[in-house]
Amino acid sequence: MSAYEALAGVYDELTRDVGYERRADYLEKLFRRSRIPVRTVLDLACGTGEMTAILTRRGYELIAVDASPDMLAQAREKAASLEGEPPVFLNQSMPELDLYGTVDAAVCCLDSLNYLTNPRDVRRTFRRLRLFVAPGGLLVFDVNSPAKLAALDGQVFLDEREDVYCVWRTEYSRSRRICTYWMDVFTRRPDGGWDRGEEEHRQRAYSAQELCAWLEEAGFTGVRVYGDCRMSAPREDEQRLYFSAIRGK
Numbered sequence: 001m002s003a004y005e006a007l008a009g010v011y012d013e014l015t016r017d018v019g020y021e022r023r024a025d026y027l028e029k030l031f032r033r034s035r036i037p038v039r040t041v042l043d044l045a046c047g048t049g050e051m052t053a054i055l056t057r058r059g060y061e062l063i064a065v066d067a068s069p070d071m072l073a074q075a076r077e078k079a080a081s082l083e084g085e086p087p088v089f090l091n092q093s094m095p096e097l098d099l100y101g102t103v104d105a106a107v108c109c110l111d112s113l114n115y116l117t118n119p120r121d122v123r124r125t126f127r128r129l130r131l132f133v134a135p136g137g138l139l140v141f142d143v144n145s146p147a148k149l150a151a152l153d154g155q156v157f158l159d160e161r162e163d164v165y166c167v168w169r170t171e172y173s174r175s176r177r178i179c180t181y182w183m184d185v186f187t188r189r190p191d192g193g194w195d196r197g198e199e200e201h202r203q204r205a206y207s208a209q210e211l212c213a214w215l216e217e218a219g220f221t222g223v224r225v226y227g228d229c230r231m232s233a234p235r236e237d238e239q240r241l242y243f244s245a246i247r248g249k
Helices: 020-031 050-057 069-079 119-132 146-151 208-218
Strands: 040-044 061-066 088-091 103-108 133-144 156-160 164-173 178-188 194-204 220-226 240-247
Touching: 020 050, 020 133, 020 240, 040 050, 040 119, 050 061, 050 069, 061 069, 069 088, 103 119, 119 133, 119 208, 208 220, 208 240
Parallel strands: 040 061, 040 103, 061 088, 103 133
Antiparallel strands: 133 240, 156 164, 164 178, 178 194, 220 240
């Protein structure tokens, strides 16, 4: 089963506690760091399009990109009822990003970059982003910290809703810096029975130093690292790191 085939239809139900509106508020704070007015925004690895929908409702023009057709289908359905400029949806992987023009800002939310387990793909993604963020525009993304991924080793988690039941276990390889998630997703059918889906996901731990160096290598300037939804530097035990950078000329 392809990644997110089982999760796409229940992803929003399982992530109700993410706090998208609060994270959108934080993105807008960072947008003010841009050296140009932010009107057009790229939502890279948009998933089911929740952030795309919020930013569209706030008056931005969105281009939403994701590698999963199943997640994009959910995002398109969600966008059908939106007022304002309809988002443009593209089925692309992050390292193969290819837009028709530039955007004023690009965001990549909820540790999507960790899913690029080959460092070459991260560096290529930054180079592609530099092509499509306008000079002076802003790039914002967040990652799961190395400390968080390492602490997940050997853990078992349960997410339970009325019609969805998800069990996932994790294993972290310190030599490879890869965290593997094995998920069993159960969804209730109209007849009261249950369907089961299985998925495997992998994330790689990247240090702030690595990511900052690769951003500068790709041509971004003014790179800053923040704690989770804070305008201050991350704590030693920070679980999620935010990065912002200006596209150089």
